[in-house]
Amino acid sequence: MSFSLGPEKRIRKNKDFQNVFLKGKSITSEWLICKYVKNDFGYARLGIVVSRKFGKAHVRNRFKRYVRETFRITRVEKSVDVVVLPKRELKEVFEEMSFFTFFKELKVLLMDLKENFGES
Numbered sequence: 001m002s003f004s005l006g007p008e009k010r011i012r013k014n015k016d017f018q019n020v021f022l023k024g025k026s027i028t029s030e031w032l033i034c035k036y037v038k039n040d041f042g043y044a045r046l047g048i049v050v051s052r053k054f055g056k057a058h059v060r061n062r063f064k065r066y067v068r069e070t071f072r073i074t075r076v077e078k079s080v081d082v083v084v085l086p087k088r089e090l091k092e093v094f095e096e097m098s099f100f101t102f103f104k105e106l107k108v109l110l111m112d113l114k115e116n117f118g119e120s
Contacts, residue, residue: 005072011047011081020047020083027109027116031090034109035083044076047083054091066099070106076114 011017024037039045048067050060067084076082084106086094094102 005046005068009043009045011045011083016045016081017047017049017083020081024081024083027112028087029105029109031087031093031105032109033085033087034106034113035085036080036113039079039081042079044071044078045081046071047081049083049085054086055094059095063094066102067106069099070103071110073103074107074110076110078114080113082110082113 011020020035020037024035026033026035028034046068048064050063052060054060054063063086071082071084
């Protein structure tokens with residue numbers, strides 16, 4: 001069993017992102033939005049959308065690293081495409097936020113997704 005988050009487990013094509021945004025459902029928390037839709041791959045795939053308005057490149061890259069690492073550790077086993085977006089409120093606190101705080105926030109969303117996905 002591999003614990004890596006290889007390229008096959010990432011959403012890269014525009015049509016795949018569009019599919020999630022058009023057909024998917026969403027779960028939100030105080031700082032994050034997760035949109036998700038069932039896929040036919042047999043494993044979960046992750047996409048990240050973060051605007052330039054969120055911050056400079058190093059801040060956006062740190063956000064993406066945090067999301068990828070949380071997704072990798074949480075191990076979503078369902079056949080689902082997940083796209084994670086930050087809310088505006090996160091911009092003000094993200095630079096001082098620790099990985100552990102971010103991890104707890106996103107893990108709650110991913111665990112809710114695991115529990116509720118059977119109903120979608």
